Amino acid sequence: MKFLNFFRRRAEPVPVATPEEKAQMRISAMAMARARETGRPGLQRFELRPYEPPPGVIPAADRSAVLAMDSTPYGYLNAVGFANGFPGYQYLADLSQRPEYRKMASRLAEEMTRKWIAFKTKGDGDKTDKITKIEEALERHRIRELFKEAAEDDGYFGRGQIYVEMKSPRGTVATDDPIELASPLFLDPRKIAKGSLVAFRKVEPVWTYPGVYQSTSPLKAGFYKPGEWYVMGQIVHCSRMLMFISREVPDILKAAYNFGGLSMSQIAEPYVNNWLRTRNSVGDLVHSFSLTILKTNMEATLSGAGDEGLAERADLFNQYRDNRGLMITDKEMEEIEQINTPLSGVHELQAQAQEQMASVSSIPLVVLLGITPSGLNASSDGEIRVFYDYVKGQQGSIYRDNLKRVIDIVQLDEFGEIDPDITFEFVPLFELSEKEIAEANKVEADTDAIYIDRGVLMPEDVRARLATDPDSPYHALELSDEVKAPDEEGVSEEVTEDEPANTA
Template sequence: MFNRIRAAWRALFKTLTALQPVAESRPEPRRGVSLSAIWEAGRNSTDAYLPEQTFARAEPFPGVLPNGMAMDALPSTSDISAYVSQQAYHEGLGFLGYPYLAELSQRAEYRHVASIWAEHCTRKWIKLNGNEEKCKTIEAEMKRLAVRELFREVIEKECFFGRSHLFMDFGDFDKPAELGVPLVMDKRKINPNRPLKRLAVIEPMWAYPGPYDAQNPLAPDFYKPSSWYLSGRTVHASRLLTMVGRPMPNMLKPAYAFGGVALTQMCKPYVDNWLRTRQSVSDLTYSFSVMVLATDMETVLSGGTADHLFARTDLM
């Protein structure tokens, strides 16, 4: 009898146990830190760039491209973007942009570096040898055009932005049809009746690269713009002396608007460390500064007025 009851209870217990759902053990999701957050933490106040941002083509300044021209008319950079997005390693570096670089040029630490660089590049200048009369004529013309001063300025702007231009004006600055054709050494183009009238420094935000070959590495214009867009005008590259002191690899040239890395951008980590250290020393010194006012309190303690004491504190 008891054996039957025991067997019935066992059968019932097994049935109830089988009907209960078994909780499925799932591994807890892994919680990690994104690469962007790691870059941000390691760069203090400098923003990190994602791969698609680092290699994205730089946007032109409003009004630089000709009217009716869209960005898709320029050579495509989609192949580069697709390639870099598959890479496992990335430093988070990128082009700071001309507005930010222009803002940094106000700081003495950056301006002093660029000024010294430009000054030493033009300090000794050049010495002409040959026919004395021709040398004097050339030197007088260079002085009239302020060649030395303009080269110093164009080098300084290149240090600020990574690219700058020197425009050679033969009186065609307001003739779009003439600006778009090459400037050749021809008497019909350059002669005593049509001399070089002036040189003008062009900052990079006003110039955007025009057509270039992005397919054939053997082409002479491979990643070399044949013309530039300046405030809606197409200017042939031969009319601009382009200054790029630290050129970028081909993959990064569109992202930097075919300029180089600015000396300002290269100096930024060191300047940031210096500014932080300088401020820390100043804060430390200030925290130990204690003002001591020595005065005679006899008048105040004897019931007189404290006008003299307050007058002294107002002067401090």
């Protein structure tokens, strides 16, 4: 036996790896480089860098000197780990073509201008004619539409601007008079004479760049606030440009963001990308949730020899493949297996991605996408009320100061003076239903009846309030008509304004 074992082939010893060698993993540099190039799909990273406007915004002779005003330490900021910078107006304009970004900006702008404003007056004087002329001027100059477009630009690009076109005291249009265009626009009848207002025009931020701004002393009023703007080669004083910025960036980033703010598109991009990936994944999953496997003879194909019969067999299988068809297979050599991917819970994942996309814009799903809540006693009233409160806050922070300036300019143009007793307020967006209005009127009428019975009010007091309330159905009631009030025995007696009812 020992002699026979001598002629047997001895097996080569298998090397046994030590625990240290098992734990160690070597990854090639090529694989790492490919992973860095690929990255996570849908995510964009932009280095923080100086913003450079397109050619023509700054005069060629002034370009180097103006751009040199930006003293932000970009190298230091990028070295300490800044991951996101300004993507540029070209990239943001590209995002505005997607419905997800467009609906966020446009829907909020529509809600901010849907009900618009109502004028109020102080004192006892009748200013109806003045208010009518102001409203006509605002409509003539399309202020409501321009404010909506400026809010959309703020959502797309992070900044909206409206230029005020005026005639100079010499009678020339400001855009044709460089000296007038660069001078401040004071709210004074000596600067804004009657009939000097020409138009209001919206200007996209890509065509503007800040001129002179102070960046040395944070204690001064003009710190990081441009005193003038370059608009396609022309110098425009800041008082002639109405600025709309809802999401300010820190001072250290203002120059890189062209003195604008964060756009809604830039904030919502990770959430929109997550939604797009989820939507595409769900679509792919539904499209191929069922996988059919035909087990057949693959010997010739796997060995490298040509096998046209296999391709024809696959075509025949696809021709017969149908829920109402009959699939015939070889009993000895073939077998069919079907794998189905469960689809339960997929719709919930997709709905959550949509909700996250809507949450970043502070717009409820029913307002943004028209999707109503599901479930027993589900309602969106609470979310809509919260959204209307948010819109009211946005109106006050973005619109109020600019709208006050527009109305003052219109008054100087129409009347030659500014009436401090004329003010305005934004009309509330929330509306009561017809049933809720009827119930509120019933409660109010019962309260008035109690006050009249107790002698607190006279019937003519309630009548006057109903006649002057613009929301009352008796708004056009003539106060000169006679009022009949019930007497103590229930018999009505005529009451006029000169002879009040006997309420004793």
